[in-house]
Amino acid sequence: MLFRCNILALVGGGDSPHYxxxxxxxxxxHQSRCIGELSFRSPVRGVRLxxxxxxxxxxxxxxVYNFADLKLVHQIETAPNPKGLCAVSQQPxxxxxxxxxxxxxxxxxxxxxxxxxxxxxxHTSRVACFALSQDGRLIATASTKGTLVRIYNAAExxxxxxxxxxxxxxxxxxxxxxxxxxxLAVSSDKGTIHVFxxxxxxxxxxxxxxxxxxDPDVPHISPSLSFIKGxxxxxxxxxxxxxxxxxxxxxxxxxxxxxxxxxxxVVGMDGSFYRCQFDPVNGGEMLQLECYNFLKxxxxxxx
Numbered sequence: 001m002l003f004r005c006n007i008l009a010l011v012g013g014g015d016s017p018h019y020x021x022x023x024x025x026x027x028x029x030h031q032s033r034c035i036g037e038l039s040f041r042s043p044v045r046g047v048r049l050x051x052x053x054x055x056x057x058x059x060x061x062x063x064v065y066n067f068a069d070l071k072l073v074h075q076i077e078t079a080p081n082p083k084g085l086c087a088v089s090q091q092p093x094x095x096x097x098x099x100x101x102x103x104x105x106x107x108x109x110x111x112x113x114x115x116x117x118x119x120x121x122x123h124t125s126r127v128a129c130f131a132l133s134q135d136g137r138l139i140a141t142a143s144t145k146g147t148l149v150r151i152y153n154a155a156e157x158x159x160x161x162x163x164x165x166x167x168x169x170x171x172x173x174x175x176x177x178x179x180x181x182x183x184l185a186v187s188s189d190k191g192t193i194h195v196f197x198x199x200x201x202x203x204x205x206x207x208x209x210x211x212x213x214x215d216p217d218v219p220h221i222s223p224s225l226s227f228i229k230g231x232x233x234x235x236x237x238x239x240x241x242x243x244x245x246x247x248x249x250x251x252x253x254x255x256x257x258x259x260x261x262x263x264x265x266v267v268g269m270d271g272s273f274y275r276c277q278f279d280p281v282n283g284g285e286m287l288q289l290e291c292y293n294f295l296k297x298x299x300x301x302x303x
Contacts, residue, residue, distance in 0.1 A: 006029045008027040009054065010025040021043040022039060022042060024037070024038040038065070044058060045083065046085070048088045050095065055088055057084040060077065060079070061076065074110075074112075078102065089132060094111065094112065094136070095110075095113065095136075096111055096132065101119050104126050105125055105126060106127070108120075111155070118155070118156075120141075120157040123150070125143040125144050126143060127141055127142070128144045128146065128172050129142045131174070131175035131177060139154050140184055146165060146169055148163070149162070149163050165241070168190075171188060174255050177198075181198060183195050183198060184196045185255045185257060189250055190249055191248050194243070195242060196241050243278035243283045243285070245285070246285075251270055252269040253269075253272075254266070262279070264276050264277075272292070272294075275291075
């Protein structure tokens with residue numbers, strides 16, 4: 001299910017789905033009725049909504065429709081995409097859409113206003129998760145290894161920054177940019193939410209050239225330590241998170257930044273909801289502000 005104001009996109013799922021899994025039902029909650037329907041030959045893996053577009057993700061294809069008349073305006077062939085990975089900019093104006101490319105580790109960026117397609121070879125292994133900033137300027141990607149997250153300029157495909165979630169392999173569940181593009185949040189199966197500082201000039205335009213990203217194979221070492229260059233593992237020199245929030249390992253959590261300054265909201269597949277606050281100066285463990293579980297009775301909620 002995905003919503004846009006009072007409009008919802010519904011796709012059937014589970015053991016006894018109310019709607020077929022190969023259909024997208026457009027529901028107007030204000031009128032309490034279905035106002036449109038899109039049918040496909042295979043199960044729908046994901047849906048994304050804008051005020052002017054509906055994007056439907058299948059295993060190997062993406063369909064882009066006008067919202068007003070449900071007219072098909074674009075089709076995209078992708079690599080196998082069982083997770084339904086896709087992201088679309090939300091600000092009015094030019095539309096930017098990100099999806100998996102045709103090759104392993106590649107993401108495809110569609111700039112509909114400029115009528116330009118950009119391919120970014122983000123990782124050597126398969127892309128497991130990505131996020132697009134609301135204005136469509138920045139893309140964050142993570143591979144199936146789950147150790148590194150890379151941030152790219154969506155317009156030119158330049159690597160702007162690389163941050164490290166950890167040294168051990170992990171499954172990345174979600175990535176999220178803050179509205180001011182100063183922070184990036186990451187959730188994984190390790191049960192820890194990470195917040196990273198973004199050291200990016202957000203005033204860049206499509207004609208600007210960002211500073212080249214450091215070569216990940218050439219660590220930045222002070223002169224006094226240059227004699228051991230190439231000896232220390234690369235993670236010793238990586239940019240680590242400034243704030244963390246620890247939850248249950250193995251659970252799937254989705255993370256987003258809250259409306260209040262320096263707050264993060266976390267929703268778990270187990271019905272849990274957390275709201276926490278991070279210190280942008282001192283970092284460290286985040287402060288839990290709120291905790292609730294939608295699947296438990298009120299009497300069982302933590303006090």
